[in-house]
Amino acid sequence: xxxxxxxxxxxxxxxxxxxxxxxRDFGLEIGVVPTGLNNSITDVDGVLVGHTxxxxxxxxxxxxxxxxxxxxNLFQEKVPAAIxxxxxxxxxxxxxxxxxxxxxxxxxxxxxxxxxxxAANALIRYTLNQSGNEEVxxxxxxxxxxxxxxxxxxxxxxxxxxxxxxxxxxxxxxxxTEGNVGAxxxxxxxxxxxxxxxxxxxxxxxxxxxxxxxxxxxNFGGVLSINGIPFDKELDRxxxxxxxxxxxxxxxxxxxxxxxxxxxxxxxxxxxxxxxxLGRTGGIASNGSGDYIIAFSTDDLLKVPYQSDxxxxxxxxxxxxxxxxxxxxxxxxxxxxxxNSLIAAETLKGFKGRELQELPKEILIxxxxxxxx
Numbered sequence: 001x002x003x004x005x006x007x008x009x010x011x012x013x014x015x016x017x018x019x020x021x022x023x024r025d026f027g028l029e030i031g032v033v034p035t036g037l038n039n040s041i042t043d044v045d046g047v048l049v050g051h052t053x054x055x056x057x058x059x060x061x062x063x064x065x066x067x068x069x070x071x072x073n074l075f076q077e078k079v080p081a082a083i084x085x086x087x088x089x090x091x092x093x094x095x096x097x098x099x100x101x102x103x104x105x106x107x108x109x110x111x112x113x114x115x116x117x118x119a120a121n122a123l124i125r126y127t128l129n130q131s132g133n134e135e136v137x138x139x140x141x142x143x144x145x146x147x148x149x150x151x152x153x154x155x156x157x158x159x160x161x162x163x164x165x166x167x168x169x170x171x172x173x174x175x176x177t178e179g180n181v182g183a184x185x186x187x188x189x190x191x192x193x194x195x196x197x198x199x200x201x202x203x204x205x206x207x208x209x210x211x212x213x214x215x216x217x218x219n220f221g222g223v224l225s226i227n228g229i230p231f232d233k234e235l236d237r238x239x240x241x242x243x244x245x246x247x248x249x250x251x252x253x254x255x256x257x258x259x260x261x262x263x264x265x266x267x268x269x270x271x272x273x274x275x276x277x278l279g280r281t282g283g284i285a286s287n288g289s290g291d292y293i294i295a296f297s298t299d300d301l302l303k304v305p306y307q308s309d310x311x312x313x314x315x316x317x318x319x320x321x322x323x324x325x326x327x328x329x330x331x332x333x334x335x336x337x338x339x340n341s342l343i344a345a346e347t348l349k350g351f352k353g354r355e356l357q358e359l360p361k362e363i364l365i366x367x368x369x370x371x372x373x
Contacts, residue, residue: 021343022039022178022340022343023226023336024039025343026361026368028226028227028368029227030332030336031201031336032328032332033203033329033332034201036202038175038200039198040174040198040199040200040213041067041198041199041200041213041215041255042172042173042176042198043200043211043213044200044213044257044259045259046069046070046259047067047068047173047298048066048067048068048070048071048171048172049065049066049067049068050066050166050167050168050169050170050171050172050182051065051177051181052064052163052170053181054158054159054185058351058353059152059153059156059351059352060152060153060158060350061186061348061351062111062115062148062152062159062183062186063167063181063182063183063185063186064109064110064163064164064166064167064182065111065167065181065183065184065196065217066109066167066170067171067215067255067257068108068168068171069104069108070298073130073131073132074106074107075106075130075133075136075139077305077306078104078105078303078305079104079296079297079298079302079303079304080103080262080263080264080267080299081098081102081104081296082099082264082268082271082294082295082296083292083295084268084271084274084275085291085292086275086278087285087286087289087290087291088292089287089288089290090113090144090146090251090290090291091113092144093120093141093142093143093144094106094141094142098140098294102264102267103264103304104140104294104296105306106127106139107123107126107142107171108142108144108255109122109141109142109143109144109167110144110145110183110217111143111159111164112146112147112149112152113145113147114154114157115145115159116143118161118164119164120143122162122164123141124139124141126164126168142294144253144255145290146187146217146218146220146250146251146252147250147251148185148219149351150188150356151188151349151351151354151356153351177196178340178345179193179196179344179346180193180344180348181195181196182196183196184217184219184341184345186350188219188250189218189221190221190282192342192345192356192358193342193346193356193358194219194220194341194342194345195341195345196215196216196218197216197218197337197338197342198215198337198340199213199214199335199336199340200212200213200214201213201328201332201333203329208260208322208325208326210258210259210326212257212258212329213257213333214255214256214277214334214336214337215255215337216253216255216341217252217253217341218338218341218342219250219252220249220250220251220278220283220286220291221249221283221289222238222281222282222284222286224238224281225282226281226364226367229368231282231364231367232282249288249289250286250289252283252290252338254271254275254277254278254291254292254293254334255293256270256293256294256333257296257297258296258297258298259297259298260297260326261299261301261302261316261317262297262317262326263302263317266320267296267297268295270295270323273330274331275291275334276331276334277330277331277332277333277335277337278334278335280331280335281338299315343364345359
């Protein structure tokens with residue numbers, strides 16, 4: 001009886017502070033590395049995040065999320081970057097130049113599948129219009145996507161360039177809104193309502209003191225596990241059980257930021273570890289899943305000027321054998337960001353009357369109690 005009352009008390013307490021819906025509000029301390037101040041990608045110094053959310057009528061459930069590595073002119077001060085392809089069933093814009101040159105020169109935009117060309121045009125226009133870019137004639141926009149066509153009338157192509165401009169203008173430091181916002185407005189994850197999620201890890205001084213932050217747009221499936229709790233197995237609901245056999249498809253965009261001085265080669269290695277974080281939640285990178293990880297460093301000395309008289313760039317870089325703590329940080333932050341996206345998301349009805357239920361919090365609380373034993 002005491003255990004039941006304890007569970008009821010925890011659930012009522014949660015409902016009273018619903019605006020804080022994140023994994024750690026349930027006592028879920030994922031991993032061992034401490035979080036940053038806001039437990040978000042913006043804990044990496046200089047990184048900003050913004051959203052445009054479109055909920056119109058009964059059919060439009062979509063949006064745009066922007067991630068800015070710094071608040072200056074990214075074309076003039078590019079940052080080292082890399083992209084890892086987990087499963088490339090997707091429409092990521094800008095991959096080949098990043099692969100070739102190892103840097104990015106625009107904000108990163110996340111949106112829905114059919115809005116990628118619109119978002120790319122908006123990024124190009126945004127960049128060309130920035131002061132100092134008057135002579136620029138080539139821009140490599142970075143746009144990622146997931147398909148929100150279950151809740152959103154994706155064929156209506158509701159995203160306009162103005163929505164991308166607004167998401168960039170909204171970008172700011174500090175806490176990041178999660179769940180049914182921006183590019184996560186219409187997404188689903190493990191058969192529940194998905195969305196935007198974020199988390200960070202701050203290494204102790206003896207391991208470098210660097211921060212790793214992650215932001216995800218979750219729209220994928222598999223067999224959900226929450227901090228080691230076999231959630232879907234407990235509920236006996238997972239792919240390939242009758243009518244649920246389509247819950248394994250979908251996509252996940254993962255953006256990893258760090259202030260550590262690492263170049264494109266090691267940023268790709270860092271991105272690979274983020275994919276392990278997706279696996280820890282039960283994601284299986286199905287045949288129809290577009291799983292991409294974009295990683296970048298904000299280290300000031302690694303910024304790449306568009307024009308320079310110098311033939312050589314001499315910068316301090318972390319040694320390979322110093323990277324392991326960063327790898328662990330990326331895995332843990334990715335896992336927690338995905339779980340945060342699920343916990344923050346709320347039940348939403350959309351296109352053709354379809355509805356996605358939010359993760360059942362009362363069941364989550366019961367299972368947390370059960371697995372404490």
